[in-house]
Amino acid sequence: MFKVNDTITAVEIGTASIKVIMGKPTNEGALTAIGYDETSSMNKVVKGEVTNVPAMIDLLSDVFNNIESITGTRITDVYLAVTGNHIHSTNVIGSVPITSSNRLITSADIVEATRNARAFNLPIEQKGIHTFQRTYLIDDNQRASNPESMVGNKLTADIHVIYGNYNKIQTICSLVDEVLGRPANDIAFSAIADYYGASMTGDRSRGLLVIDVGAGVTEYAVFYKNGCMHSGQIAVGCEHIANDISIGLHMPIAKCRELVKSGAHFHAGKDEPDQKIKVELSLGQPPRIISRNTLKTIIDLRLTELFELIQAELKQTFLDDNLNMTKLLGGGIILCGGGALIGGVEAIVRTTFNVPVKIGYPANISGIDRDINNPRFVTPVGLLQLGHQLRQMDIETPPSFKKAAEHEMFRVFDLCRRAFRF
Amino acid sequence: MKPAIVILGIGGGAGKVLATYADKYTSDSMRLIHVDTDADGIAGHDRIQTILIRNESAHGQGCSGDQNLGENALEFSRNDIQKAIGDCDAVLVVACLGRGTATGGVRVLSRLIKEENLFGLFFVTCPFSFEGRTITDAADNGIKALRQETDIVVAVRNDTLIEPLPDDRKANETFVITNTVLADGVRGLGDLLRCRRGMIPVDIGNMRKLLKRREAFCFIGTATADAATVNPGEFMDTLAASPMLATGKVLTDADAVMAALIGSDDMTIGDMTRCLDELNSRLRKRTRTVIGAHSVKDARHKLQLTVLAITFKCRSGARAAADTADEMDTESPSISQTLPRQPSLPFHEAGYCLGIFSECPATMINNQNLDIPTFQRNEVVLESDEP
Numbered sequence: 001m002f003k004v005n006d007t008i009t010a011v012e013i014g015t016a017s018i019k020v021i022m023g024k025p026t027n028e029g030a031l032t033a034i035g036y037d038e039t040s041s042m043n044k045v046v047k048g049e050v051t052n053v054p055a056m057i058d059l060l061s062d063v064f065n066n067i068e069s070i071t072g073t074r075i076t077d078v079y080l081a082v083t084g085n086h087i088h089s090t091n092v093i094g095s096v097p098i099t100s101s102n103r104l105i106t107s108a109d110i111v112e113a114t115r116n117a118r119a120f121n122l123p124i125e126q127k128g129i130h131t132f133q134r135t136y137l138i139d140d141n142q143r144a145s146n147p148e149s150m151v152g153n154k155l156t157a158d159i160h161v162i163y164g165n166y167n168k169i170q171t172i173c174s175l176v177d178e179v180l181g182r183p184a185n186d187i188a189f190s191a192i193a194d195y196y197g198a199s200m201t202g203d204r205s206r207g208l209l210v211i212d213v214g215a216g217v218t219e220y221a222v223f224y225k226n227g228c229m230h231s232g233q234i235a236v237g238c239e240h241i242a243n244d245i246s247i248g249l250h251m252p253i254a255k256c257r258e259l260v261k262s263g264a265h266f267h268a269g270k271d272e273p274d275q276k277i278k279v280e281l282s283l284g285q286p287p288r289i290i291s292r293n294t295l296k297t298i299i300d301l302r303l304t305e306l307f308e309l310i311q312a313e314l315k316q317t318f319l320d321d322n323l324n325m326t327k328l329l330g331g332g333i334i335l336c337g338g339g340a341l342i343g344g345v346e347a348i349v350r351t352t353f354n355v356p357v358k359i360g361y362p363a364n365i366s367g368i369d370r371d372i373n374n375p376r377f378v379t380p381v382g383l384l385q386l387g388h389q390l391r392q393m394d395i396e397t398p399p400s401f402k403k404a405a406e407h408e409m410f411r412v413f414d415l416c417r418r419a420f421r422f
Numbered sequence: 423m424k425p426a427i428v429i430l431g432i433g434g435g436a437g438k439v440l441a442t443y444a445d446k447y448t449s450d451s452m453r454l455i456h457v458d459t460d461a462d463g464i465a466g467h468d469r470i471q472t473i474l475i476r477n478e479s480a481h482g483q484g485c486s487g488d489q490n491l492g493e494n495a496l497e498f499s500r501n502d503i504q505k506a507i508g509d510c511d512a513v514l515v516v517a518c519l520g521r522g523t524a525t526g527g528v529r530v531l532s533r534l535i536k537e538e539n540l541f542g543l544f545f546v547t548c549p550f551s552f553e554g555r556t557i558t559d560a561a562d563n564g565i566k567a568l569r570q571e572t573d574i575v576v577a578v579r580n581d582t583l584i585e586p587l588p589d590d591r592k593a594n595e596t597f598v599i600t601n602t603v604l605a606d607g608v609r610g611l612g613d614l615l616r617c618r619r620g621m622i623p624v625d626i627g628n629m630r631k632l633l634k635r636r637e638a639f640c641f642i643g644t645a646t647a648d649a650a651t652v653n654p655g656e657f658m659d660t661l662a663a664s665p666m667l668a669t670g671k672v673l674t675d676a677d678a679v680m681a682a683l684i685g686s687d688d689m690t691i692g693d694m695t696r697c698l699d700e701l702n703s704r705l706r707k708r709t710r711t712v713i714g715a716h717s718v719k720d721a722r723h724k725l726q727l728t729v730l731a732i733t734f735k736c737r738s739g740a741r742a743a744a745d746t747a748d749e750m751d752t753e754s755p756s757i758s759q760t761l762p763r764q765p766s767l768p769f770h771e772a773g774y775c776l777g778i779f780s781e782c783p784a785t786m787i788n789n790q791n792l793d794i795p796t797f798q799r800n801e802v803v804l805e806s807d808e809p
Binding site: 047085092093095097099120139140246249298301 | 792
């Protein structure tokens with residue numbers, strides 16, 4: 001009998017780095033990480049979108065080979081994160097009149113209303129990524145998370161659709177296809193993956209905002225009672241902060257990236273407002289002395305603007321839907337991504353939104369070492385969780401012989417392909 | 423021979439428009455259907471096929487402004503409507519939104535048209551502002567919901583119909599005029615639909631792209647001239663004097679314009695070129711145009727030009743036009759694309775620096791380029807760091 005490899009591989013092709021984690025289910029049905037690898041993707045990915053495909057294929061091939069040699073396991077099921085300023089979302093509704101004599105809403109009405117909502121046509125150049133239930137409306141005024149057995153004349157299903165540019169999504173998917181010889185099993189918008197990766201640290205039943213401040217793009221999504229109420233992205237990230245410092249202080253961008261990571265601006269106490277930071281430059285140049293206050297001003301301005309933009313977008317969306325934003329964020333905010341490690345970011349978010357803020361770490365996974373236990377790895381861990389859940393839904397029965405044979409055929413083809421580089 | 427286009431009016435307001443249309447365009451071959459829940463509102467015209475909905479939701483006495491009742495009533499009568507429109511290939515739905523039957527019913531119609539795989543164009547009007555916030559808000563929400571379900575929604579504000587009229591005009595005459603203007607609009611949109619398969623077909627894909635945006639409001643103008651004696655300048659003056667285009671500089675300020683020129687079989691290429699050139703000369707340089715032309719036998723040696731001027735109220739004109747340009751189909755190469763061009767110098771926004779993002783697509787939000795450092799855009803002066 002063929003043996004089916006049950007590992008799941010999560011791939012995040014980010015602006016700063018490619019992160020790959022391989023995980024497998026434990027006997028108890030949980031998930032454990034068995035290996036990871038990370039390599040820089042700087043200059044090949046801009047604002048979350050791949051700009052140099054051949055170079056990226058080489059990088060991805062190396063990362064996949066590394067993780068296979070680290071874990072001693074072939075890559076099989078791959079889940080891929082997508083992001084970029086082409087990702088958008090919209091809320092659509094579908095309704096159904098309640099025609100039964102007693103006006104009781106049945107599960108068939110709920111299915112029909114949801115089906116009508118899902119009939120929403122995306123433009124041909126766009127590709128749907130996720131759909132989530134937001135809420136149900138009875139007679140256009142009464143909200144219900146489960147309207148079954150309630151009485152009404154009309155039931156409206158409100159769903160949230162996340163979509164992106166077809167060609168751009170295809171470009172990123174083709175990388176995995178090119179390297180492995182088969183497409184990724186599924187894709188997920190980074191903010192949705194973050195929800196699966198870190199949401200256990202927050203109270204999702206009371207509403208939760210997940211913000212992933214990446215290198216090139218900041219993604220966000222609001223979850224309330226297992227539904228996604230809104231999501232979006234702003235193509236601004238840590239690279240913008242480094243760029244601002246580089247322009248403001250006339251310093252090389254590489255040094256500015258180091259400054260952002262080091263959190264040097266944040267360690268100054270209130271009693272030392274004029275404390276200076278000494279920055280060593282390369283090639284025998286004399287060190288620069290910069291003001292910590294200036295550095296903090298540049299970073300704070302950028303971060304405040306970013307979170308205010310997210311807040312304004314959410315306010316507008318919820319205002320349109322007559323929803324109370326404070327209520328929807330009752331569970332607080334979870335900050336993920338490399339930007340969550342910038343000193344002082346929590347305080348800025350707390351001041352902007354006026355709700356509790358936490359830094360999100362990978363949750364619900366065992367076997368992770370210190371390097372992965374970092375907000376930067378929330379997205380790939382979330383992809384693993386998502387893949388694990390999808391597989392549990394999918395594989396209720398053991399794999400058929402045909403499926404196992406197909407799997408083995410792919411594996412042999414993949415081995416030949418990599419050996420002969422075709 | 424099956425009619426290619428059916429004009430379907432829903433609700434009392436649309437009934438009046440259809441009746442006016444039937445009276446004015448007697449030789450028109452389009453089939454007219456009127457659906458209503460109120461027996462009093464049914465258009466009593468022998469050219470108009472009527473469907474009166476009498477069920478437990480609406481007992482032939484209207485929906486009393488309740489959109490849910492309107493939607494339910496239309497759902498109950500789906501089969502009748504399906505039977506009535508089933509043998510055509512395009513449906514032009516006319517609805518005066520704000521009240522129950524039309525506002526609730528258009529959504530059912532949009533689903534029905536989609537299921538029947540027909541081409542649907544929705545011509546909807548928003549009520550006069552003096553009718554009150556409840557009605558106008560209901561209409562706005564109706565348009566919003568309709569745009570979720572269908573792409574081509576031509577929305578017209580009734581206020582724009584009475585704006586050019588003098589204050590001392592009698593009220594009853596005014597409403598006759600507005601119905602006539604809307605009937606002309608229906609005729610014009612019918613012409614646009616007819617031009618889908620004309621000599622120069624109207625590009626429906628571009629029409630969809632232009633109209634699917636939320637805050638697109640339209641102004642329709644029509645003009646007719648004798649083909650033998652047409653003077654392009656006077657023809658355009660007549661068009662510009664159409665009631666909906668007469669207020670201010672609607673045509674010249676439009677973000678996008680769709681036009682359909684209908685002529686008889688003997689329409690000459692010279693007439694067509696001169697008329698369309700004259701139209702183009704009256705538009706802004708950045709206004710996007712979708713133009714079609716068609717010859718029909720029933721034109722009787724007349725030239726009829728219909729113009730749909732679209733404005734996007736949500737953004738500033740320049741930005742809207744730029745966005746429109748981005749969204750329009752650019753497959754057909756323009757003359758400027760085929761000629762060799764002088765390489766352009768990189769554009770530097772005065773005083774600003776983009777650093778590592780100088781060659782990336784800009785991140786634009788609220789008309790601000792977020793790739794420019796925040797401190798520069800906010801004009802924050804940084805303290806000098808060197809000792």
